[in-house]
Amino acid sequence: MKFTSMIAGTALGLALTVSAQAQAVTGANTDEILSIAKNYGDASMTKQSNGDPQITGEINGVAYQVYFRNCTNNKNCEDLNFYLGFLDIKPTLEQINDWNFNKRFSRAYLDQDKDACVEMDLDLVQGVSAKYLDSQFSLWKMVVEQFADHVGYKS
Template identity: 60%
Template sequence: MKFKTLVAGSLIALALAGAPQAKTIQANDTDAILNIARGYGAAELVAQGNGDPQITGKIEGITYQVYFLNCTDHTQCQDLNFYLGFLDIKPSLETINAWNFTKRFSRAYLDQDQDASIEMDLDLANGVDAKVLDAQFDIWRQVIAQFATHIGYN
């Protein structure tokens, strides 16, 4: 019985060793990140005012940004910040607090002009599998749709 278990374990290890490894995406892989963003709607890569990369995209007609943060030489970035601000949508603080109390994965706030804003962060210092990054964009898509409804945009 021990021999069969050993053989079975060895075969599994060999099978896993030969399996193709998923590509790890880091924040400096702007093309891969942009490709995933485009799977959810129009998106383009632009530069922030400081020269770091930024994606500006649309999901279901709503414009958002993905900021690349903690960058060295505008390329070696560590984090992504998903951001959406609704100009002239000024919900109450109670509405914002209700979002933050009942939702996960994002944080909402009123900006300096009291406009509704929402953000979500992703640490890519050690990279993530493309499927994980795609799942994050799908969460962001859901956050946008739900938050727009929550604050009365739709």
């Protein structure tokens, strides 16, 4: 009886593991990633200059990009780079440092033209659940909204 229960338990554990792996979203699942992005505003799939996928989106009137990084033959990408840059909004270094000191999960900086930028990364090498990916887009939405306010962007 113990042996049968042990085999049944092992089989159930294996089935759950296989099921969870089958549901993992990786950088190869560009359509699913785009679908989740669309839950937060307008979004479309485009390509970067090197041919890798890119999402161009908008959250509450603020345009952003999600770059697929470390791709093999323009697919099977290992991570996502969420990016927002404001042209001609030039906060002080103190404002940028204040953001980085007080906020988690993103990093802000001044680009070469001293424009305000903020980024966030997501590792997809082992895959993530659709629910987790959705939570990361929700976090990105919050970053976009708060950073826009922080640097004085008016839509």
